[in-house]
Amino acid sequence: MSQTAPSDRTGPAPVSSTATASAAELDCDVVIIGAGISGMYQLHRLRGLGLKVVVLEAGTGVGGTWYWNRYPGARFDSESYSYAYSFDQELLDAWDWSEHFAAQPETLRYLNFVADKLDLRRDIRFSARVASAQYDDDTRSWAVTLESGDRYRARFMVTAIGPLSSPTMPRIPGIEEFTGEYFHTGLWPKEPVSFEGKRVAVIGTGATGVQTIQEVAKTAKTLTVFQRRPNWCAPLHNARITAEEQPALKARYPEIFQRCRETFACFLHTPDPRSALEVSDEEREAFWEQRYSEPGFGIWQGNFRDVMIDRTANRMLSDFVAKKIRQRVSDPAVADLLIPKDHGFGTRRVPLETKYYEVYNQPNVRLVDALSTPIERITPTGLETGEEAFEFDMIIYATGFDAITGSFDRIDFRGEGGQSLKERWAGGPKTFLGVMVEGFPNMFMLVGPHTALGNIPRSIEYNVDWVTGLMAHMRDKDITYAATTARAVADWTETVRQAGEGLLSNEVDSWMTGVNRNAGKTERILARYSGSAVAYRERCDAVARAGYREIKLA
Template identity: 35%
Template sequence: MISNKKIYDLVIIGAGFAGLYSLYKAKLAKLNVIAIERASNVGGTWYWNRYPGARCDVESMQYSYQFSNELQEEWEWTEKYATQPEILKYANHVADRFKLRENIQFNSEIKSAKFNSDKNHWELINNTNQLIKTKFCIMATGCLSTLNKPKFKNIKSFKGEIYHTGNWPHHHVNLKNKKVGIIGTGSSAIQCIPEIINEVEHLYVFQRTPHYTVPARNKPLKYLKGKTKKYMREPVGYDNDLFIEEVKYNYSNFRLKAQNSVAAMALPINHQSALNVSKERRETVFEDRWNKGGVPFIAAFEDLNFDREANETAAKFVRNKIKSLVKDSHVAKLLTPDYPIGCKRLAVDTNYYESYNKPNISLVDLKTTPLEEFYEKGITTSKNHYELDIIILATGFDAMTGTLFNIDIEGKNNIKLKNKWSEGPKNYLGLASSGFPNLFTISGPGSPSVLTNMIVSIEQHVNWIFDCIEYMKNNNKNFIEASLKAENEWYKHNQEVSIDHVRSSCSSWYIGANIKGKAKNFMPYVGGYSKYVEKCDEVSKNNYQGFILK
């Protein structure tokens, strides 16, 4: 399928949600395009992350494309928070509906990408040593697509099965009557543990740092299915009592609310300060948010993300909830975080804390009894040996930069991206890096990306990129590169806005803290989605200010 002779207008690396929409736009623009995907099918993160309990933490009616009104109207989600199989089914539907597969090379992985300055094109090499030449390259490689696999001592000595939540097998994994260990208590583990606890003989949870999580309150979605309704209520976001037809009745307005928001999500915002209301009022608001469920909890008051004292009121509320939900006071204490809530990504769960009341679960605190090594029959800590049949690594990802670094990307003057970013990624608007012409990154470092509803952010980036390519075509330009000055200014701004935000107040993958040896910089843009979009629009309206075009 790949042509070695011709030069493509565009090569897209990845066929997840970013790659699929990029491909749709490229075909619409009648570009000579191909997408390269290492998996055997579309879906990106939802192709790989198929562990038990995997589902989205953004409500289904917002976690979907909005570029096609017909697509929005015809697709029917079944639950408030879609499961991994349903999201993957949706991705496949999009690929088939818009005939995108014919331009995707599956089971193909780009190993290197080198910019040829003399010929002004990129030369890519894949895992079968095929040479692919292209004028433009879009890195639709995802923010959470390279696994974090800590180098545990003697891991290969374990005779049982080892699985990573981020690369779960496609076949059924039989956990019934097995002694299972799971390492990590982040978002993936929080979804996985309640799902497998009723199947395993015993579950050992190896925890280093406890994580805040709030109940999802997931439920089946309600449809009128042709029944009449006199008055269509207007959705706020994360509504619990609306029919889907009510959400879709004025879908464009609902979507606009998300576009004008901080996190590219429509949700109920309380503009009060947590410190300017009575304790009784504060508790009532937190209780209401807790009962309604989901990430809107962190928007219970407007200053939770910026004022540490205000944040502590929310953190304390959740800590008290943990204490009330987990019967064993010692276990409850181990599960209770001591850092600001929202510093690490707020997880959304179904019966996570309640799972620790089951008789067949043990929580192992790795802070007081560190994991020393794997051995033939399981795991050894400084205190005990744990015999296990299966070990699950819920250890997360090398976020934002991991997959880009897996490709040997070389720009002008033999500059390697990995070397340039060795002290932290510098990317103008999260879209392009100086020294790497005609190369775009979707939801790259320096953009809101992982702090938002990803699909909305993806569509905004893809639209911006294709408007840029169209501008270049209309103005006879063949070369675009972020200027070093603009890149440095954006990086400085990105770091400055993160200083007072709760997101930068603890050790997390947002700053690369989960990867040994990785430079510690705040990678996503925390200044807000709508403000970021304004900046992008300003740049394009001023003839792509901050970029060098030739």
């Protein structure tokens, strides 16, 4: 399984890896790490300030998440038209989404279309995986070093590396011994992969596992799913967008993006103001039937206001969805295995599915409970549990990502005085607005820990615009140093803590609470901002309106 992109020397040239930079000898104004949705937009905005920018991308093309995650069934769980860039009307008018929830190939085509329209590639170096980044106290600059040894020096560094971009393999003995085909969903090859007539194993039933299982089951000779912890899933209800629907949809773009600005998590859905406990049994059941039958995240993001904070309300919702699973799965024992017992509906991110549960009614599909009978080792021809030996032609690892901080841990970030970011965050991340870290001047994070997540591109655009505004202020004032303070970080960390109080999701082990056993992370941390995106933007806007006085500028 290849995980390394081929060599590609296109893009801007580096300075010599042995160069010693002074402030006047910088290679560029800004280095951006990553050419996904956030890195592409940040490049576009900084060009508009007249800054010289270099983007370093590990892959051979743009797209980030949608470049790497080519696994079968990968697609949006946000509506396509709420996910697109909103900043350019010409881009909006020129692109037609074919489905309400676009598949990965279409999304990657869209991002390449944007890169072409904005001529972004001339400032991107591909096959450029960053190994380390060191802040130079004397020159107020960053030296960003690639695995190749090449080095770029810049006044500012922007991380556009994403919260879910560090795939993790399970800690199972013998992984390297398997002689068949094997893949991780987050490192899927560009070449087509056929399941036709093959004995396939899928390990993991998170979001990527659910989407993959639906597709593999269509053609595999046999599909064996190894599930440790089931997830609550809800129907996607996807549909094509017809040519007749396109004009009306495009006319609604201002309304769509305004709606995203107003909702709690930037989705088209927002919580119902009623309590699940204040309506009659009949009203509650009818409401949930309606939500379950609608496209998208309505059942999660548009539910009664108290289902994510009140245990009784959440248990009632979980019972409703459990009933749906039992109705859809023929074998009661299999249905029971697919119903989570360790967390309530919506307290972990909800995978959206298309006939996922019906897959387990197929004679070629088997579900194995890897919690009661754990996988003990991978063998050259398959794998073994404590009770049975299996033979496979292919193993697919849908084992997720070292989320939130994992993408930062892969790079050796060193701030003032050579301090390590990984060590600073050993007990969990601490940030100012999710954008800055104490002791790491001139470093800005896009969609970093403690920013508003939700519908990611909407959060990305806001983060990029805020960082661009700060850089414009610094350019206009001839400022070369921006650092957050211990007080600002402590205040924001406390805001993040308070925003998560009472949320049932923060009582559950998941990537949203920083737990990933494959990455050796077993303790929950304050991994994310759980408040509303509206409140997050108000706080960030207040910092800008006050002339960035909360940031140390020099």
